[in-house]
Amino acid sequence: MSYTVSPDIKTALDSLLNQQKVAKALAWAEQDQNRCIAEQQELTAVEAPTFHEEQRAALFAQKMQEVGLSNVEIDGGGNVIGVRKGAGNGPSILLEAHMDTVFPFGSVPSVELKEDGFLYGPGVSDNTRGLAMILSVVRALDASGIQTHGDLILAGTTREEGRGGMEGVKALFKERRGAIDASISIDSGRMANIIYEATGLRTVEVNFYGVGGHAYGAFGKVANCLHAAARAAAKIADFQVPAEPRTTFCVSNIHGGNQAGVHAIPQQATIIINYRSNSPEVLADLDQRIFNAIREACDEETKRWGQDVITWDSKLYCDIPAGTQDIHSPIIEGLHSVIGSLGLTPVFLRGGATNCSIAIAEGIPAVCMSSYYSPDGVEYNTMDHTLAEKYPVAGAYKGVQAALLTALLCTGAEGLPSILRP
Template sequence: MPITEIDKLPALPEEFVAARDKLKSDAGVQALLEAIRADDERTMEEQIKICEIPAPPFKEKKRGEYLLGLFRQYGLKDAYMDEEGNVVGRRKGSGRGPVVQIAAHQDTVFPEGTDVTVKREGNILRAPGISDDTRGLASMLSLLRCLEASGIETEGDLLFTASVGEEGNGDLRGQKYMHYVKKVHVDGFIGLDAANVGRILAGATGSHRWLISYDGPGGHSFHKFGIAPSAIHAMGRAIAKFADLNPPEDPKTTFNLGVIKGGSTVNSIAAHCEAQLDLRSGDNGHLLELEKTILTAFDEALEEENRRVNASGDMVLKLSKKQIGDRPAGPGDDMSPVILAARAGQQALGIKLEKYTSASTDHNIPLSLGIPATTLGVGGKEGNNHALNEWWEHDRPWLSPQLAGFTALLLTGVKGLTKPLLPVRG
């Protein structure tokens, strides 16, 4: 299903409007929102502290242990770290409502040894990972801290999660473990990732990633010319076959060969060449069709390179294809209760809906299981994400935990005030 244009979105159902207005006018909820704003400086200090605890790919444990301590300190006494490294804590409701998962991810893209010292320049913080997703973790902690202090009782449960493996070849392993392996029951999902609080992710962009390798005998570039097949030439043949493909624009479907390695010297026929392929689409059908086309191109290139030199026996070039990433796509649903609650929350807080789109992040996993899900902004402004000169700017960042909190309260219901707007899944 294509993502709906903002000006064509349906009006909010009456029950969402009524619940929005009740929460907005409630003294307890207003006190919570004010407490979150007053918590701003502490949240930023926590953001800096978290950022300076390295969380390289597949090595988030040190940061996770720190976050586990904060979960427990802020009221989640039964919080734990699971076998995959996710930090999980449940804020229990009355037991008569749905479970809403609120998640931000621990990991960064930066390898061990990266200097993650934060430099503060007025309203701007600079450091690798200072925004993505350190600010998401800090916003989630601010919501938890202020919600506990408020005494607000929800009907449903809130499952706070600091997940691992969201970035790159982490392949959403934290959320996959929770939902595919442990099958933790949740009825809805709110992720916190990327700065813009005016953005709502309505769908999930699927991504398949492959490691493609050609291997052969190699040989001297002069003496073995026309005798030994070249791994690099085979890769070039494959690229030429799909480089000019025009995949669908709606839903947006893309391909990219992002990394390529091979060869040893300028005067050697390459015995090895490998590449990493990224395929994306908002629709699983289009993704699979594109994948089949491009993977077939690598097979055809192999045959052509071997045939060119009449390779046989030990001289034959071989091909291997290994999938290194599988992020399922999830269609948008304008009437999803999580989407409707997020829109209602934006309206209550005076936030303009600026982007209504899809992306690839932790919410892909619950969406793939039919669980209503979205990802909301972490607040402030950001730039140069995934680069050493990443920065984050203080610009009303309290709107993020306010929005996540208001959205969650609409979904879980507030005891004595509103009923849950998120159905309990069977």
């Protein structure tokens, strides 16, 4: 895809790169690499399963204080927030990374740098790297004495993964409504990647209920709620969805009955369904088809026996709205130029399920950048969300440089207005 960055964004980055203080900050970020990796290691060792981020949050808050951020607080959503004050004449920019991981307590026996040049530990790539990067960005700005125009709001956020449903960053935007002008998320992946869209995502639990009974004695006298759940799953399994905009569905759980009741018609059965689309319309349509399938399944099972009525209810676990923004929005062009200036060819990813989705839904210019460095044409499998997760250390500081430059373009700094306010 051919993509041209507008001349004013190019000029803004060039003049930023020509500033001595900025050159100093970039050099500092490189020198800070070992310390940054050590902090990544330390943060990974303090486990933070989704909904249980408190200990990691406490450590991250302490580290934010150590780097000299003012007003470090843990907000109502459990997010750790610190502010690096600007001169007061520019937009406020959020730079955030999520603290939670998909691993239960006891999954991280050690975090080790091995001879192959990778740092190993569950959560090390997704997403303690992002947290360590934020600290390094602040140190580099301070060491070079850069004064931004707008405030830089730094945050470690909660509940991004799984059933957390990005509730941490949702709470953050709610508490600070109107106080954030643009948002930069850092998440795992190859540094050349740019995420600027939101894949809509819903996860629902559907429960089916019946009177139940003896598998033999009550046969023919009652309908079977587990059969209704299976009918619903089978209907959903046959759905056709468009390849573009990318749309997916998955019955991720089906259960009912219990071990003791292997000769019983169950009284309750459950299915959990996750479905996603890059188009809000297609997602809404899929939503309707899923609930139609559930209603039909209950009706068919009820009718099959002419006895009992299978009923159902549902619980919404996650609801992330689909959305996109102008691919030539200044923040996106800004990150694109920054990645190019660091010697990489930027790659736009379509869709996305990162905290950036929530900013997009709030109508805030936003982008999600990725955190590991690899030369053009090289991609590592960092095994995210597995116990074998790893992070490549060589050149990692370039990610810090990218975050720093993108943030500066947005806040504006001495002699350079924010690209968000031309």
